[in-house]
Amino acid sequence: MALWKVMYAGWEMECCGDPFSVGDEVSWPLSLREPEPADTDLSTVEGPVERRDVEMEGICWVIRSGSLSALWPGEVPAGKAVDTNPVRLTGLLEVDRHGPGPRELPPTTGTVRRIQLVTSGYRFDPAEAAYERVPGARWLREVPTCPKWFDSRAPYGKRAPAAGDHYRSESGVLVDLEIADG
Incomplete structure (x- = not known):
C-alpha cells in the first residue's frame, strides 16, 4: 500500500463532489x-x-504508478514520450472532474486515511x-468528514478591493489516500 497526498479543491466538491469521511473508499479522476x-505537499x-x-484540449499524458493513474497536462521530459519509458514527474495530485479528459481516465480508488481542511491566505494584486x-500562508485543521460547502467569501463586502487587501479562505481539503501498490 502507498499513501498519497491529494488536494480536493473546494469548488470541485461544491460543484460535483460527494462528501466523504476518514475510512471511506473513494474513486476519483486525478491530475x-x-x-x-x-x-506544498507535492508528489x-x-x-x-x-x-x-x-478532443478540443490537445495532447495530454497519463502516468501510472501501481494502482494510481493521473492525468499530466504538461510536457513530458524530452526523450521520455514513449509508453514503455518510465518517467518521474513531480506535482500536486488533485481531484480533477473538469480538466482535459477526466472522463477518459480510469479513476484511482483508495481508502481515505486522513482529511485536513485547508485554509489559504490571499492578497489583492x-x-x-x-x-x-x-505562498506559505496556509493553515490545516484535521476533520473527520469533508464538508460539502466551504467558507470562501472575501470579507470586504461591496467596496472595491484595494492593493494589499488580504483574507483567509477555506480552499479545499488535503487527503491522505491509501492506494494499493499494484
Missing part, C-alpha cells in the same frame, strides 16, 4: 498538476506514460486585478 510557487510519481489526444494565493 498531477505542475507545481506553482505556493504549492513524485514514477511510471510509464501514455499519450492521449483529447492590483496589477492582475485579482486575489492571488500567498
Whole structure:
C-alpha cells in the first residue's frame, strides 16, 4: 500500500463532489498538476506514460504508478514520450472532474486515511486585478468528514478591493489516500 497526498479543491466538491469521511473508499479522476510557487505537499510519481489526444484540449499524458493513474497536462521530459519509458514527474495530485479528459481516465480508488481542511491566505494584486494565493500562508485543521460547502467569501463586502487587501479562505481539503501498490 502507498499513501498519497491529494488536494480536493473546494469548488470541485461544491460543484460535483460527494462528501466523504476518514475510512471511506473513494474513486476519483486525478491530475498531477505542475507545481506553482505556493504549492506544498507535492508528489513524485514514477511510471510509464501514455499519450492521449483529447478532443478540443490537445495532447495530454497519463502516468501510472501501481494502482494510481493521473492525468499530466504538461510536457513530458524530452526523450521520455514513449509508453514503455518510465518517467518521474513531480506535482500536486488533485481531484480533477473538469480538466482535459477526466472522463477518459480510469479513476484511482483508495481508502481515505486522513482529511485536513485547508485554509489559504490571499492578497489583492492590483496589477492582475485579482486575489492571488500567498505562498506559505496556509493553515490545516484535521476533520473527520469533508464538508460539502466551504467558507470562501472575501470579507470586504461591496467596496472595491484595494492593493494589499488580504483574507483567509477555506480552499479545499488535503487527503491522505491509501492506494494499493499494484
